[in-house]
Amino acid sequence: MNGEPAPTDTVPGRSDHGSPDAARGHGGEHGQGHGPEYGQEGDRERSAHPSPEDLLRLLVGDHPERLVHVHEEPARPARHAGWPDWVDPTLLGALLGSGIEAPWSHQVEVAEAAHAGRHVVVSTGTASGKSLGYHLPILTDLVSGASAPNGRGATALYLSPTKALAADQLTRIDRLALPAVRPATYDGDTPTDERRWIRDHANLVLTNPDLLHHSLLPGHERWSSFLRALRYVVVDECHVYKGVFGAHLAAVLRRLRRVAARYRSEPTFVFASATVADPEQHASRLLGMPVHPVTLDGSPRASMTFALWEPPLLVDETGQPRRVSTITETGELLAACVREKVQTVAFVRSRAGVEVVARIARERVSVTDESRVAAYRGGYLPEERRELEKALRSKELLGLAATNALELGVDVSGLDAILLAGWPGTLSSLWQQAGRAGRSGERSLAVLVAADDPLDTYVVHHPEAIFGRGIEATVVDPDNPHVLAPHLAAAAAELPVTEADVAVFGPQTRSLLDALVGRGILKKRPRGWFWGREGRPADHLSLRGAGEPVRIIETRTGRVVGTVDDAAAHSQVHTGAVHLHQGQTWVVTELDLDDHAAFAVRGDPGWTTQARSVSDFQIMHEVEHAEWGPLRCSFGHVTVRNQVTSFLRRLPGGEVLGEHPLDLPARSLATKAVWWTMPVEELAAAGVEEDGIPGAAHAAEHAAIGMLPLFATADRWDIGGVSTALHPDTGLPTILIYDGHPGGAGFAERGYRRVHAWLAATREAIESCECATGCPSCIQSPKCGNGNEPLDKRGAVALLDLTLRHAGSSQQRPPGAERQS
DSSP: OEEEOOOOOOOTTOEEOOOOTTSOOOSOOTTSSOOGGGTOOOSOOOOOOOOHHHHHHHHHTTOGGGEEEEEEEOOBOOOBOOOOTTSOHHHHHHHHHTTOOSOBHHHHHHHHHHHTTOOEEEEOOTTSOHHHHHHHHHHHHHHHHTTSTTSOSOEEEEEOSSHHHHHHHHHHHHTTOOTTOOEEEOSTTSOHHHHHHHHHHOSEEEEOHHHIIIIITTTGGGGHHHHHTEEEEEETTGGGOOHHHHHHHHHHHHHHHHHHHHTTOOOEEEEEESSOSOHHHHHHHHHTSOOEEEOOOOSOBOOEEEEEEOOOEEEOTTSOEEEOOHHHHHHHHHHHHHHTTOOEEEEESSHHHHHHHHHHHHHTSOGGGGGGEEEEOTTSOHHHHHHHHHHHHTTOOSEEEEOHHHHHHSOOOOBSEEEEESOOSSHHHHHHHHTTBOOTTOOEEEEEEOOSSHHHHHHHHOTHHHHSSOOOOOOBOTTOHHHHHHHHHHHHHHSOBOTTHHHHHOTTHHHHHHHHHHTTSEEEETTEEEEOSSSOGGGGOOTTSSOSOEEEEETTTOOEEEEEOHHHHHHHSSTTOEEEETTEEEEEEEEETTTTEEEEEEOOOSOEEEEEEEEEEEEEEEEEEEEETTEEEEEEEEEEEEEEEEEEEEOTTSOEEEEEEOOOOOEEEEEEEEEEEOOHHHHHHTTOOGGGHHHHHHHHHHHHHHHGGGTSSOOGGGEEEEEESSOTTTSSOEEEEEESSTTOOSHHHHHHHTHHHHHHHHHHHHHHOOOSSOOTTTTOOTTOTTTTOSOOHHHHHHHHHHHHHHHHHOSOOOTTOOOOO
């Protein structure tokens, strides 16, 4: 079987106007009465640098064909509102003293809702000052509560997905210098003695869902005085909580509601989100209760020029068409921006890509500017990240290559330009990253550099896919049994689960509780379900769904160089793998799976490595299906088995030096998938002979995986696929696309609901690609475990034509499917 494992009518150079409100909030407008603490860029030294048009002309140079489309995002004036009359005078004085003369309309709407005790979600653009909206009621109540006998008449909890964002919030609150407010960050780095002080005295605790799950909830008795006064809970960057991570957070918030009720508190929840399609539904699913949405952004925005860029298509030494690498192109563009003293961040999708982009940029700038270019990604040690963040804010750094660890890791805005090396996974992420550009009142530039990928090729040639449509829906399934069951065990260890809790945790609760009793994990008593074992169940459950990270250790010194996710370890740090960290090359000498450690030595062997794997799947249960004449499309539960079997060594030009076997265990994944089957005779009539089915199906599978993120909030690396010319469970040629997370994440189901639009876009992406036989822009995959063999571009188009013809003529569509206009 072939498999890919998981983990307009405008012309080039012409502008169009009027994108939807999805593109909100790109920085502040000085002079409107806001200081730098709440999304605005106060007075800063303005460096002389080119306008977006002049910079774009410099970047294009003698190759105008690379600039496919230019879009102008218009400026937007501020919409102010008056200060609520209930705001504490001390707080109001501190805010006025910091330069904030009047809040924006969305900030007041959020503040009024939260102050009235209504759960609320604010979904506005980057740098739109969302935090002021919840700081007004929270800090007002904390100041008022300081007069209580214990000094904590009110408390608040702030949750962010990263430590850096919590630290940034702490800095922002400390600068207000409110004596009655005692904020503190509480995370894995907090010393034991400080933890005791925080539990006993802090009235604003800034932490993350992991610490809530592993520490506060299991040890809630030690937090009793804090929980008894709990007035507010803030869930920042809530758009991040999608898929399996979202299901974990939904369970944690339900556990928090239950424990808070034990201490007779009913906190108001405030969610802060980037622009997503339906923030009300998303926040409500996370909380399990109705949430009021605030989506009309009152912050000002300077205009932005957004360019769609495609690296040129060249012919390599073997005569095959191949585009200039997105990484190379982005590195050169970053260097050009640095040479013009334009502070720029290049967002890159992979850790290794970040290192290469930074290296290329350093090589192409002057010696004096080399130190002003750096890389930022997850896996760095905390002290390395803090130094880079400081240098970026102080403008010591002019060029930074970053993964979305920067997007989520620190509140940085006001940059001159943003480069996106490939589609970032979702429209929400695209606007979140692009929104980092735009200093006070100055226009900015964002450039999306297309990767060799069918989705990237499609969007740069179809600008309406970006600028003419709303943000996609965020997928989260709070009822995922693989996630909910262990959280029910954790909840029972905190407080016995009762009949009343069934309504809190959802309709699957009772059957899952019975299953946990049957396995001896819980005990059923008249008063409810009790934890029946030693230890704490939360200690064995990771919210990130990735298992224990694998440490990369320097063999000679024992120093921890970095980390990789457990799920990626088999393919990225297997024995013999070449690994990049901070621009340095390491060779892995041993992967110890039991100790979660990869031992490595420094040195560049002159080649790269690529893991190869085999995959197969078993259909466990078909939940739904649609009959398309002789074809059938299904959605249901599957088990996917993947095993990394070997790795290739490649020279920089792509030549294979050799293949080396690996002895790694197979990994099984119980998940959800969408699949469709086609009779052999129908394929033959469509022009795909039996011996051509493997290549046609494999190519269609790759392209379908690449296009699904356009229709669901998935990244390509969240999705996997397997295709086969004859599957034992169906007896037919079968293509299957699955969620790369245990129990499913909602992506495959979203594809099933929109299957016609999804596969139509897939077919167009392949057909319109200018290559002759297939390339990374259409049917080749960067993570194919079969080395992109076999692949048949013409066969894939014929297979998809057959599929779409029958799907379009059939009267039966998946329930909830969206019809084409």
